[in-house]
Amino acid sequence: MASTAAVGLAAIAEGQAPPTGCVTAREPFASAGLPGFADLVVGGHDISSVTMTKRAECLVETGMIPPRLLAATHDALERADAEVRPGYDPRGGTDDTSQQAVAERLAADITSFRDRHELARVVVVDLSSTEAPVAPAPEHDDLDALLTALADPARAVLPASSVSAYAAILAGAAYAAFTPSAGMGIPALARLADERGIPVAGQDGKTGQTWLRTVLAPAFAARGLKVLSWAGTNLLGGGDGATLADPDAVRSKLATKSRGLTALTGSETTPLHIDNVPDLGDIKVAWDHVHVEGFLGSRLTLQTTWSAHDSMLAAPLVLDLARLLALAHAAGISGTVQELGFFFKDPWDSDVHDAAEQARVLEEWVRRTSAQVGS
Amino acid sequence: MASTAAVGLAAIAEGQAPPTGCVTAREPFASAGLPGFADLVVGGHDISSVTMTKRAECLVETGMIPPRLLAATHDALERADAEVRPGYDPRGGTDDTSQQAVAERLAADITSFRDRHELARVVVVDLSSTEAPVAPAPEHDDLDALLTALADPARAVLPASSVSAYAAILAGAAYAAFTPSAGMGIPALARLADERGIPVAGQDGKTGQTWLRTVLAPAFAARGLKVLSWAGTNLLGGGDGATLADPDAVRSKLATKSRGLTALTGSETTPLHIDNVPDLGDIKVAWDHVHVEGFLGSRLTLQTTWSAHDSMLAAPLVLDLARLLALAHAAGISGTVQELGFFFKDPWDSDVHDAAEQARVLEEWVRRTSAQVGS
Amino acid sequence: MASTAAVGLAAIAEGQAPPTGCVTAREPFASAGLPGFADLVVGGHDISSVTMTKRAECLVETGMIPPRLLAATHDALERADAEVRPGYDPRGGTDDTSQQAVAERLAADITSFRDRHELARVVVVDLSSTEAPVAPAPEHDDLDALLTALADPARAVLPASSVSAYAAILAGAAYAAFTPSAGMGIPALARLADERGIPVAGQDGKTGQTWLRTVLAPAFAARGLKVLSWAGTNLLGGGDGATLADPDAVRSKLATKSRGLTALTGSETTPLHIDNVPDLGDIKVAWDHVHVEGFLGSRLTLQTTWSAHDSMLAAPLVLDLARLLALAHAAGISGTVQELGFFFKDPWDSDVHDAAEQARVLEEWVRRTSAQVGS
Amino acid sequence: MASTAAVGLAAIAEGQAPPTGCVTAREPFASAGLPGFADLVVGGHDISSVTMTKRAECLVETGMIPPRLLAATHDALERADAEVRPGYDPRGGTDDTSQQAVAERLAADITSFRDRHELARVVVVDLSSTEAPVAPAPEHDDLDALLTALADPARAVLPASSVSAYAAILAGAAYAAFTPSAGMGIPALARLADERGIPVAGQDGKTGQTWLRTVLAPAFAARGLKVLSWAGTNLLGGGDGATLADPDAVRSKLATKSRGLTALTGSETTPLHIDNVPDLGDIKVAWDHVHVEGFLGSRLTLQTTWSAHDSMLAAPLVLDLARLLALAHAAGISGTVQELGFFFKDPWDSDVHDAAEQARVLEEWVRRTSAQVGS
């Protein structure tokens, strides 16, 4: 997804592709004084040595990206690859480095990147592989205890995603969690971000079937129709399919996906499956069957079949988040920006799942905030 | 649909069925001071002598209404049947009665109904068979000329639906057009309604496939995704299926159904079919295929299959309109109540088709208006 | 399903309903000299005291059977109920009766039924609740050991379905297994049936999604197209839905359902789910997604959505089996009638799953056998 | 489709692709002594100067053919292009050439092609654009009159497809009609082919939705289930979509597509639409809704959604027809080979539409004929 986003950004910036799929390319965002696509500079951290250029070539081979676009963006991709620094790999073996030292190294990378490119600000977006759930620890709720533990080379009190989030705080960078990993979701970190003036958004990009459900379910409710059951099946291959073939990994994903639906419909009959179908590759096919009670006990059914390239849905939202958090940062907003809930399956500090309501709130926020920054 | 609405109203009023499918049964409507279901009294005009009681018995036989509910509402239905008066049938042959005289007769029926039941007000909802399109006439835009023509027994300047609308004005009754017929859509009548303090809402109930499309299309737009084509097929039997098997009748229906979609998506590739499939009876099955362009020219598809009893979707909205127009009337609102656009395929005096936006506007209107009436 | 079959048989016999859904009502079966519908007499064993008449009344209430048909068949149902005798309930507590004695009692019921109605023969069809899988025992393969164990009141060497199958053998009645229970699948019993001239057919009625798959999969193969994956989801409520909500029960069902598919397609990617969706009642909704490789690596997809009343699909096949096994019995065929594989998910002694091939084999068998009986 | 077939043949012959989608690649065909893929040589007639090499490049650009395959087959394609001669274009203006002379020129091309490549025989497959329906003429039924008219330079008694069919006869080449054009369907030509020992097969390739329907409809019939209605919609773009956007062109196509369905189901309620959806390109999406009556008047529905690249389904069948007609020719069969009905929407001289039955007949024919040729 990072590679797709980088190819797309370069193509849009150079006028080789329209910004289709980007929320911020339409009004009221387009005239809201967000940084232009061409003003964004790409860098990052990765623990793999496979470059984005290399990954983009694979995407061309599987037919996802047209050859023309790769040619047009090749130089920009290589420039971005040159700005990727080694991430923090907790499986990296025992050495004498504390997590505090790691975070400072990552933060220094960010600061250097900002300074060398003379950027107004940096937005960190977590696009790394989903981590296993984190066991709760007392330090997660107590900043002093956390800082002590971070300084201890013998301890690994935070998961990698949260060390990166801490590094963003240290570097004064805005932060978004596109994954369900812990990241900035550690309470002590969230409070620290708030204190240090860091705007934060999360969690877990809402891109396909879950988005569709949060469009439809509120519409049934607005009609006074009662959802009796909402059954769903997802078929997908690729890396994500393989990952979710693991019964543990999939259990937490299924829980998250159903939470919003139950909140919106009041129904507990929401069986949901995610099947690994390797031959589908990056295509995700999702079937939903909605059984609804109407007037005088009558029944209606709605079936939906959704078929899309998963990362093509996600990548433009990453560019949106970068632009919107830049605005939040410029406006001096700190802590969770609830108004960005539109982008997330599990919005931090919010119970609003209704996609139309989230879109409205987002538009109002952009109008208000850009007016404030502009003045 | 009238019979279904009457059965349902009686069942709800007597606590035999919950008001599922009624928009006004949920908040903020429920506490908005609308007239209670039990406060509504049913009467009407019809040109057929088949009673609602008789029709309800047929609905039981085809399995649409449970026998239990018919038994529970039988007396209420007979009371309603006793309040049905002969409508105006333009095919009724040449006699000496002017349309003005007809309208006065219909208005007198309404006034008598109101007085005998000591009602605060009457709401007329047009639920009669869809008429053929009306040829424009100069009198339609000029009230004086219209009144002159109405007084002439040799002329039939208005279609039946508009004579009924005129009668509602004469009786001081609020008015809603659930059909695509002309009704109050004649400009001179619309202005007269406005002058006489008559609140008006229309046109053509938005109940199934069209409603679903106006839920989904704005959601794609909010994501910056570009709808390339939206193809649809409707299968239905029953009276409506037979009516729409007529190539002329169906042409105007198809136009109306596609107008909102093109407005919302910008795409002109919206092939749509309505097929008469007699064996389906009152069940409407609608299949849509949406082809969408996403990031970097990628494609996604959404298919929906909708299956529902048509009149079961429509009837509760009729009850909603009665309650909401009663509020408008109590608040002294006159002319088109644009805020009721939620209920209509082709909302009068409005370009808003987005169902979520319409729901929001409706809720705000009810809060505001009921506060005003209450104070 | 037994009640549905009994209502249907009476309605067909009395000319109140056409034999739609019965395989044997069309050519070449119709003129094959099978016993007429009106020649069949219904009796049975049950461990419940709820009569078929009572169950049929429930089916009318839920809208599955029209009231008219119940009235027309009421007397026939009561006559059938009068021919139902207590079945063998293994949970019936410890008493001194050996399974041999139980089987002899059941066999005596059958013989008495045959004699009192002066029937040419009896066909026993197992329509009882699916049993748990049976642990293998040495007696199951050794008739002498089995007979010894059956005679021992302290032992329960056979599951109930196999005691009934043994009773059929003792009574000289033909036998069909419409369930996945063990029944006549115990090797020693199967051999005994063969020796005693008992025709036998099984196992597990192939009525809906599985039938559809065995229609489509061979068609893809005939085109040289390669099925890559075949994913499926079943939604159903009712008693069967609740039963299959049990993870153990569903595991064996899923295995059986996929076996034929893998045999037909060669693909192992056949994820399949059965979800309990109580609000659907007796309706089964099944979605399949087939991903196929074609010429030069191109891909095609087929999706199917099937929606049907489960027992309405099964009941007419029960009548067919009764008629066809009567023919087999008349023809002196003994042992498994492989040519009846058309009716079963897991056909005994056969690897043919292709529904069209099974239909062809069945037709040829009926022509051949009825010619032989007729001569 | 011709270009796709040529690319595919070269790829298969050179071991670069498996023969997926070819009926003749599996048993009993594979061991039936048909000519090997590598033994086939490609030539043809076209009225366009766009080469197959050029068209294949376009197919690569739209992602239909992988770049690898084009590279591997480039030389073979150029060899085939070198064997394409000018076809007969009836719009070619008035000149002094009689259709007899044209047919002799085309026949000479075929003979020369056979001789230069030392081929045992040639099979002509009509893959040209669908022609308008042909007005009947007396000469079409009378060979002598036809020959006289063909010799007259002032007349154009045959459509282009039939001139080509006549040329095949003159050259002694076997002939298949993959299009709905007249071709060899002119009675006088059909008889001439029969007399001259020419094996013939047609008409109109059965590749997608129609094939699926002829798989499913007989399966319902075999179950004794009664199809009440079968509604369908086809969405497609590309050249075929544009062609069928013409109301006249589409009318004949719709008739042909429904004929088999009505024959198989007995239902006349088979509404069918073909919509031009340019953004879908070569992808054909077909939705079918089947409404079926079962036991005791119960209802079931089956929906199918089919999505495939149209020409990828058709091209391998073209290779099959070439191989099978070569066998027929070697066996000395003349006239319509009814046993090839499997391949056609509107099989000549046959009422069999059931795909499974057609497959069985085809297999038997191949076994029988190859045994005869082999001996």
Ligand SMILES: NC(=O)c1ccc[n+]([C@@H]2O[C@H](COP(=O)([O-])OP(=O)(O)OC[C@H]3O[C@@H](n4cnc5c(N)ncnc54)[C@H](O)[C@@H]3O)[C@@H](O)[C@H]2O)c1
């Ligand atoms: N529609 C979508 O695609 C979608 C939607 C919502 C969420 N997500 C989430 O987005 C994330 C990325 O998805 P993807 O498809 O790009 O996955 P991917 O496997 O293609 O890429 C993950 C990248 O993260 C890197 N990485 C792993 N651990 C790291 C660490 N500690 N530090 C730095 N880099 C690290 C990997 O080396 C790899 O480059 C996943 O967590 C996924 O669940 C995706």
Ligand SMILES: NC(=O)c1ccc[n+]([C@@H]2O[C@H](COP(=O)([O-])OP(=O)(O)OC[C@H]3O[C@@H](n4cnc5c(N)ncnc54)[C@H](O)[C@@H]3O)[C@@H](O)[C@H]2O)c1
């Ligand atoms: N989902 C829906 O059911 C739906 C949605 C939108 C609009 N509509 C519209 O609602 C209307 C009613 O639908 P229905 O299914 O109840 O139709 P219907 O045919 O069952 O009933 C129409 C009734 O109107 C009466 N009528 C006809 N002309 C009249 C006249 N001049 N004066 C008085 N009564 C007259 C008829 O006698 C009949 O009783 C139709 O115009 C339909 O297009 C229905």
Ligand SMILES: NC(=O)c1ccc[n+]([C@@H]2O[C@H](COP(=O)([O-])OP(=O)(O)OC[C@H]3O[C@@H](n4cnc5c(N)ncnc54)[C@H](O)[C@@H]3O)[C@@H](O)[C@H]2O)c1
């Ligand atoms: N489409 C279908 O409906 C379908 C398809 C294939 C197989 N089946 C199988 O058919 C069987 C019957 O299904 P149903 O829906 O009628 O179930 P059901 O639960 O409605 O009826 C089962 C009956 O069996 C009786 N029974 C239980 N144990 C018994 C015993 N030991 N002896 C005698 N009677 C006994 C019960 O009392 C009850 O009357 C099930 O095993 C089911 O899996 C059904």
Ligand SMILES: NC(=O)c1ccc[n+]([C@@H]2O[C@H](COP(=O)([O-])OP(=O)(O)OC[C@H]3O[C@@H](n4cnc5c(N)ncnc54)[C@H](O)[C@@H]3O)[C@@H](O)[C@H]2O)c1
């Ligand atoms: N699934 C399928 O693709 C399918 C199925 C059934 C039938 N068909 C039929 O196959 C035919 C070919 O389809 P296509 O997609 O390849 O079409 P196409 O338009 O791509 O190709 C048609 C070719 O025929 C040539 N041609 C036209 N008139 C000619 C003439 N008089 N002599 C010689 N050549 C002539 C054109 O120049 C062109 O090269 C059509 O008739 C179509 O209806 C296709």
Ligand code: NA
């Ligand atoms: Na939340």
Ligand code: NA
């Ligand atoms: Na034919």
